[in-house]
Amino acid sequence: MRPNVWTRTLVAVSAVVGLAAGGLATAGTSFAAQDVKPAAHSEVSILAVNNLGLNTERAKNWQCWLRDRGYNPGTIDGQLGSNSWMAAQRLLNARGHNAGDVDGVVGPNTIRALQRYLNTFGHIFGYHLEVDGVAGPETRSAFWKFNATGC
Numbered sequence: 001m002r003p004n005v006w007t008r009t010l011v012a013v014s015a016v017v018g019l020a021a022g023g024l025a026t027a028g029t030s031f032a033a034q035d036v037k038p039a040a041h042s043e044v045s046i047l048a049v050n051n052l053g054l055n056t057e058r059a060k061n062w063q064c065w066l067r068d069r070g071y072n073p074g075t076i077d078g079q080l081g082s083n084s085w086m087a088a089q090r091l092l093n094a095r096g097h098n099a100g101d102v103d104g105v106v107g108p109n110t111i112r113a114l115q116r117y118l119n120t121f122g123h124i125f126g127y128h129l130e131v132d133g134v135a136g137p138e139t140r141s142a143f144w145k146f147n148a149t150g151c
Contacts, residue, residue, distance in 0.1 A: 058148065058150075063151075064150040089101075089102045092114065
């Protein structure tokens with residue numbers, strides 16, 4: 001004997017609901033595992049490039065500025081990564097602005113050194129930055145203006 005249409009439909013619907021419920025349970029576990037991995041990966045990406053508010057064009061200008069003064073920032077690509085910041089730290093240290101360790105990390109010492117460096121151009125650009133090691137709006141604005149021209 002063949003089962004009637006309603007019995008087959010009920011069995012099919014039950015199977016679909018069961019698969020969906022199992023799939024959702026597995027999906028929840030899968031999503032939970034994925035939530036952890038991108039967070040750790042995105043932190044690395046954020047730290048890998050720090051343009052301090054510069055767009056690609058102005059970041060290239062900064063890289064050219066460093067290169068033209070004898071400090072190799074690596075590829076002139078508008079992405080201020082560790083090579084660009086190590087070049088900047090070397091320049092800043094050589095000019096007596098005390099960026100600290102040449103490690104490519106844009107920390108408070110590097111920011112203070114950059115603020116001191118930008119202040120040396122205050123007579124031209126009108127910068128009078130507080131040397132506090134914080135890349136706040138005034139520092140970012142001065143860095144933006146400083147890199148208006150270049151490559």
